[in-house]
Amino acid sequence: MKTFKIALIPGDGIGPEVVSEGVKVLKAIEKLDPTLSFAFTEFPWGCEYYLEHGKMMADDGIEQLKGFDAIYLGAVGYPGVPDHISLWDLLLRIRKEFDQYVNLRPITLLNPTLTPLKDKTAKEIDFLVIRENSEGEYAGAGDRLFKGKPEEVVLQTGVFSRKGTERIIRYAYEEARMSNRTLTSVSKANALNYSMVFWDEVFDEVGKEYPDVQTYSYLVDAASLYFVTEPERFEVVVTSNLFGDILTDIGAAITGGMGLATGANINPERTYPSMFEPVHGSAPDISGKGIANPIAAIWSVSQMMDFFGEERWGEAILSTIKDILTEQESLTSDLGGKSSTSQLGIRFVELLSARVSEVSFTQE
Ligand code: GGG
Numbered sequence: 001m002k003t004f005k006i007a008l009i010p011g012d013g014i015g016p017e018v019v020s021e022g023v024k025v026l027k028a029i030e031k032l033d034p035t036l037s038f039a040f041t042e043f044p045w046g047c048e049y050y051l052e053h054g055k056m057m058a059d060d061g062i063e064q065l066k067g068f069d070a071i072y073l074g075a076v077g078y079p080g081v082p083d084h085i086s087l088w089d090l091l092l093r094i095r096k097e098f099d100q101y102v103n104l105r106p107i108t109l110l111n112p113t114l115t116p117l118k119d120k121t122a123k124e125i126d127f128l129v130i131r132e133n134s135e136g137e138y139a140g141a142g143d144r145l146f147k148g149k150p151e152e153v154v155l156q157t158g159v160f161s162r163k164g165t166e167r168i169i170r171y172a173y174e175e176a177r178m179s180n181r182t183l184t185s186v187s188k189a190n191a192l193n194y195s196m197v198f199w200d201e202v203f204d205e206v207g208k209e210y211p212d213v214q215t216y217s218y219l220v221d222a223a224s225l226y227f228v229t230e231p232e233r234f235e236v237v238v239t240s241n242l243f244g245d246i247l248t249d250i251g252a253a254i255t256g257g258m259g260l261a262t263g264a265n266i267n268p269e270r271t272y273p274s275m276f277e278p279v280h281g282s283a284p285d286i287s288g289k290g291i292a293n294p295i296a297a298i299w300s301v302s303q304m305m306d307f308f309g310e311e312r313w314g315e316a317i318l319s320t321i322k323d324i325l326t327e328q329e330s331l332t333s334d335l336g337g338k339s340s341t342s343q344l345g346i347r348f349v350e351l352l353s354a355r356v357s358e359v360s361f362t363q364e
Helices: 013-032 047-053 061-065 084-098 162-179 196-205 220-229 241-253 294-307 311-324 341-356
Strands: 002-011 037-040 070-077 102-108 127-134 136-145 153-159 183-187 215-219 236-239 262-266 273-278
Touching: 002 013, 013 070, 013 294, 013 341, 037 070, 047 084, 061 084, 061 127, 070 084, 070 220, 070 294, 084 136, 084 273, 127 162, 127 196, 127 241, 136 241, 136 341, 153 220, 162 183, 162 196, 162 236, 183 196, 183 220, 196 215, 215 220, 236 241, 262 294, 273 294, 294 311, 311 341
Parallel strands: 002 037, 002 070, 070 273, 127 236, 183 215, 183 236
Antiparallel strands: 102 127, 102 262, 136 153, 262 273
């Protein structure tokens, strides 16, 4: 029996509501598969914790998280705490301290009715965005001088190290090679004449090691247009931290909305735990109403299972998401249904159990 230790950080707003449905799925897997178990530890960190303690997480929080196999995060941010504090002192702190330099965001149309794009099929919207997740525009380098004075100056510096740029681009080439897909680099070298010229050079240099991978290179503005008009151009995409964050919101828009967008923050070397989270934020406007869509959070569990090497479960969860998306009445209101967050979770577990009841899991 394998036991995976999972740190739960439900966080703020709808975070706890959607994480609770993901945990329901993990507990169902434990029941269905005698070879697997999960040991959960929940951490109360987030904006409420900040208002009580003046910090988003415990001082030794990173130390406490080190021993886990994965972190499952809901959402961060709530009115009353400045967004740049909640994001930097919890989510970005974990990504950086644990060197989770790869952010995997699949852009996959799981049901053809969900795209607002006329005439686009599921076959045409199916790609993976690999976002640099440790530096770039999110390096946190900058300054604010002469605050409040007429001569005020604010600097926000993008940091693109050779190590950081090479490793994400190499990861993307490996992914493209392994899955026999094309690789598209998205940058903006005409305007960002230092950082993105460098990015493009590294993309070409590393590419010499991968002559078998077909590549493309687009400016971020052109890529934004093609995400909407010709998403079939893309198979694997590699891009910088900020561009990746923005582009994947467009990706969410063409595949059914933020309720279906997932992201995995990966430390490929497995020196530290990786972190799995829905892409959406805490949505204070709907929190506490029990209507948040938990599918993105459940998809994060699928990514977690893949990361654990339990791909049959990753695949079973993804297939069950496709199943539930065909049942209008089982969905939440953002997808035109009437179900609550927890009703969707209950139905999901029923469908998952039915799907895998045929498969036998044996003790290893
Ligand atoms: N699900 C985590 C969350 O609250 N994300 C909101 C967010 O703004 N994330 C920024 C980012 O991924 O860079």
